[in-house]
Amino acid sequence: MEQLAEIGLNHYLSISAILFSLGLFAVMTRRNAIVILMGVELILNAANINFLAFSKWNGGMEGVMFSLFVIVLAAAEAAVALAIIINIYKIFSSVDVSSVDAMKE
Amino acid sequence: MHSLIQLSIAVLLLPLLSFVFLIFFNRRLPRMGDFVGVGMLGLTFGISAYIFWTVIVQHYDPAFRLAWDFTWLDFGNVPGVGPLQIKMGIVVDNLTAIMLAMVTLISFLVHLYSTGYMKGDKYYGRFFAYLGIFTFSMLGIVLSDNLFSIYIFWELVGLSSYLLIGFFFEKDSAADAQKKAFLANRVGDIGMWLGILILYSQFHTFSYREIFEHLAAGEFGLSNAWLTAAGILLFMGCVGKSAQFPLHVWLPDAMEGPTPVSALIHAATMVAAGVYFVARIFVLLTPDALHVIAFIGAFTAFMAATIAITQQDIKRVLAYSTVSQLGYMVLGLGVGAYSAALFHLVTHAFFKACLFLGSGAIIHAMHHEQDMRWMGGLRKNMPWTFVTFVIATLALAGLPLTSGFMSKDAILAGSLGFAETEGSWYFYLVPVLGFFSAMLTAFYMGRQIWLVFFGESRTHLKPADPHAHHGAHGHDGHEEEHHGVHEVAWNMRLPLVVLATLSVFIVYSPDPLDGGKGWFMKMIPTPATVVGAVHAVEPEAAAAAMGPLVAEASPLEGHDAEAALHAETPMHPEAAHAEASGEHGESHAFADPRQAEIAHLSHAAHNRAIQISSIMVVLGIGLALIVYVFRFIDPDGTAEAIRPLYLLSFNKWYWDEIYQATFIKGSMLIAAIFSWFDRNIIDGMVNGVATLTRKFAFFNGSFDKYAVDGMVNFTAFFVNTSGGVLRKLQTGKVQTYVVMALLAVFGYFVYYFAQLVS
């Protein structure tokens, strides 16, 4: 239990790994486009946690700065993705990505 | 720059100017700009006459030579050769001056004549433009001082000849003829080009003068066989252009062109260019090459004369006569009768141009009827044409008191001298064929005169044939039925009169029996050979003989590119001296004993030649009179009696058919074979590679049918098949893709850990 008591780098990495896997799972399996988007946000957050954790234990500012830009990117991505989803909804009357398979063959 | 050089350049460029101006603006000018062409040529002729007057009449100098050149191409400092420059330039000497005057005079007269003959044609202005570019190219040949530029102008006259033969290009026969002419000339040209290359590869220069100097100094690096080959190959250019056997077939067909063109190009000037060119390179021809030339000339003269006997078309008779006469000139050069050959070139140019223009006048007056069978009795209707035509005919047949008599006899005397010098019996074939051709010439010209001008008109005998009208070129508007045949207008009559005047002996020599006494033969002496000297005499002696020349050449070595006038020393001062004082043009000293021997024996044979040829001519004319005037012999019956010979002659010795069956069919066959080869074998090889590839790839024959279309198609097929398999994975669902990608990542994880563990 010594390890659990001492909050170290691995704790944060574990949280990040869990968030990442959950996000991935959402992206892989859910049919609803909005949930997929949420999964992507989870993945980004996982990455952010990683960045910040390493930054802290490394003493540098790179991770901090990067996570800032990740947030900016996430905002942009969310805006565009939602716009696309709304368009898809207009065209297919659904946000079920499995029905959007015009690329098939 | 010497003023004569400046004038020569003006002479060269004025016709070009006329061409450029007329080709662009002829439709915007009144009368389609014919006055531009005629005016320019008049000016050109004026300048040429001035040059002629200055050089030949006023200040005759046997060694006169003016040259001017400029650096045309600069190859820089070429490894292994040193600084290399290709120069272009012009040269004016006695021969050039005479040729200039002759070419521009005939060209001017033809221009003038064409204002009448071509009147009303759809492309009237373009005709004068083409004449302009022809005159330009022809003058270029005359003025060139090196082999490269003569080759350029050589092909350019080929082009203008092509354009003018096909002037009535809507007629298929004209289009065929122009193509044939160009291709036959090209065949000759590649020979000439190879000859030029042989010389260039040794000396790295194209200039005549430098090549001759190097040759005289014995610097030719290859064997003598190569030099002989060079001579014969250069002569091939002449074979093509001067329509010698075996490339003579294009000239008769070239009569599809308008008649003034036939007069200018295919009788007087262009075809004579071949002879002129051989004269220019005369000094580098080895005795073996000269033998070949002599025999080809003799055979051509004879063969063409036999064909001319049976032709029905007035222009074709004249065409074969031209081939025959060119054969004479070539023969003359081959036997070493240099002056005589050039003399014949000039005299022939005038009387043959006169004959062609005369025939043009007849054709014009007869509304484009060219078949002599339907003419007759024209002497009353066309007295001017008749008289001039007869004078020219007498000159062609070689009757005394005409120019043709003097020049032809000089050639024949030369051939006798040649045969005696060479000794072997078969060299006597040359004079024998020559004399026999003289008889035939007299015969067929007598036949022509009779058929055209005497007897009664046979126009009405012509079978009615809707396609017989040759008036395809612009006369459609005023096609009239045959009514009276009238004399042509003054602008067509004047050239006839001028040319006929120039066919009389007095212009050339005071003695009607001996051209050697005339100014021409005196002023154009035979130059000393540069190869004979090398091969006949020791090199030191040759160097000594050419001493002044080589010594004089050295300051020229470093001569800069700038235009400069070379005031040059005589090619052979002692010869010039002997000639100036001697009575006969050919009696001067030669460095080469063979040349001297021929010259000597030719002179001795002079009287014999006159006697024999006079007998021959009288025989020929007599035969013509017997057959056509007195009708002792029925021509048709005779033709039946010797039918194989008649057919041989009438079908032009079947040369066209032979060429058609061999070269043309052969080429088309090869083309077809190669094309098939390309499609089936080469592409098939690609396919074969594909098959192999496929066999290696899938050692299963069941995919055979997919690979038939070659490697290319096979690859496409392969991509297609594998794509077919892979597209099952292509669900179109993004998430499936994600899963797959991640599976790959996961696979990598597993691999990585396995590595880590082991």
Added chain:
Amino acid sequence: MLSLIVFLPVIAGLVILAVPSSQKQIIRIVSLLAAVAQMVLAVMIWRAYDPSMAGITAAAGGSPEGSFQFIERLPWITLDLGSMGSMNIEYFLGVDGLSITMVILTALVSTIGVLSSWTIQKQVKGYFLLYNLLATAMMGCFVALDFFLFYVFWELMLLPMYFLIGMWGGPNREYAAIKFFLYTLFGSVFMLLVMIALYFSVLDPLTGNHTFSLVAMADQANYVKDSILGPDNTMWRYVAFIVLFVGFAIKVPMFPFHTWLPDAHVEAPTPISVILAGVLLKLGTYGMMRINFPLFPEVFQASLYVIGVLGAINIIYGAFCALAQKDLKKMVAYSSISHMGYVLLGLAAANSEGMTGALYQMFNHGTITAMLFLLVGVIYDRAHTRQIEKFGGLASYMPVYAGVVMIAWFASLGLPGLSGFISEAFVFVGAFSAEVTRPIAMVSVLGIVFGAAYLLWSLQRMFLGKRREDAAYDLEIGEDGHEHIHFHDWKGKLDLDGRELAMLVPLAVIVIFLGIYPMPIMGLMTTSINKLVQVLSPVAMATLN
């Protein structure tokens, strides 16, 4: 300067990207402006070019300065390969006598090509984007002095070409495009291998590092003694030479690798044919002169006879195949094969006359063939067929067209006074002067006759005589009483219109001018050619060893 001339079309491409695809006219004008600017730059480079500097190899001391001109040299990609050292790829541009000629030609043909593309109606935006990319790649190939950079441009050319043929081509375009693509790819894959082998064999004398610089490679002293392509490794040097030669020969195209060319030409749209024949084919022979020969001079000397024979086969075989063609464009394509044979023959002569003739022939063939293909395009636009027997007597009805055709055809068959003659003449002069190629030259002159034969024959069948019964156009009597012809669905001017004249007249003027006085172009190349001949000569190699 060189970067600008290379990347101008790409800049134009970016501008086009911003233009909506419905604004076709703007797209065309932007492309035209870029091409004209490129042309102006090329002329400026031409004026500023000093013909006394040799190029080919570095100046004394190993620096390209003083030998090449307009040099631009920057480190581009530096890859650390760990134990294998580092990969130094440079952005290295420069011109000498070989490239300046081609730069002028490329700028000229690109401009003509844009004008000729005016009639393209399908997906104009995409077309001009690819076209500009192609223009950049071509120009880049000619000025690149770093082998890697050359290779990048070389490959970059493939892609737009593939799409331009494959999307805007004729009915069988996909087959032709794939054939073109695979053939050239096949060639360039091997080139890549040789390139890498060369990299590890050559040291830059100035820095001591391995280098891709063609300038360093052209000097045999820079090869490492025991490397794979070092001076003693004869076998691998032969292999490398042959592999490179095949790679370039495919582009030329040389018999027996030529079958892609007729297909590609027949299917490609007119401007692409113009570019293909006018510039792309030259890249093959340019590559030989720039890379293949100077890098392996001793192998080159040993294979002169083979190259000469291949050239002769190209000349005569191409001429015969052209004689048999019924499709006008295919005939012109085979005539290209024949004419590129002259280039090979001139190169095989390995002397200044032959090489100058070859390089000059490359330039002239570029301009003349561009004219030929444009003229084919003109008649195809009107009649929608290229079958020779579907025409006849056109000279009466389209006199201006017939006149321009006359100039182009005669230039192609090597009539003196037009530029094609001079280059062919000097190819023969060179080939005949060299002992090795003399017999080949004597055979190849037949090509002159057959060249004249197929051109004159097609000229006669299409332009002379009268209209045929089954011609692709109708005959009607106009108001003035003259006969006119009428193409079925052609709305434009019967004879050449202004745009077509704007393309053809400058080319015709160039062809005539350079036929009369070749020094403006020939003067640029002589110093470099002499240097090249010297580098390739056995004497130079003897002194090295």
Added chain:
Amino acid sequence: MSNPTYTAIFYLFAAITVISAAFVVFSRNIIYSAFSLLFTFFGAAALYVFLSADFIAVTQVVVYVGGILVLLLFGVMFTHRVMDTGLRADVLNLVPGLLLFVGILGGLLYTFYTTNGWMPSETMLEGSVVERIGFETMSRYVLPFEMASILLLAALIGAAFLARHDAGNGRADNE
């Protein structure tokens, strides 16, 4: 950092984050997903504070909670009728998904816990970083910063264009 309170708070927020994240993913109701995402973000923001990145934490709250989440909710409401029973999100690729979920999570954790060489340096990031972020943004990261602003602008315009009413039809008319 052995302070037990500190440790307890950490575990609390870690649990909030992970559990709400799981809820986001596994919930069948999209509205629940959206709201539990809110908690995830909060939890993550708290963890950022632990990591001495207070500024990032605040940004996280402002941007994610204030911006993105609202946006997501808007999206949900635009595309679904609120509290619709048919709002259940179906699942695709469940078996491979689960397999990969477990595999990748396991792989990652295994890597983290078996790797000893993360080599934290002697100095750790301590205290507030706001000031340092300010310096870095204006000096070393000024170019990325500006580019980020351009990106945002582009995304803004792009999103507005895409989501415009009848955007698709309008474009088709222009062609």
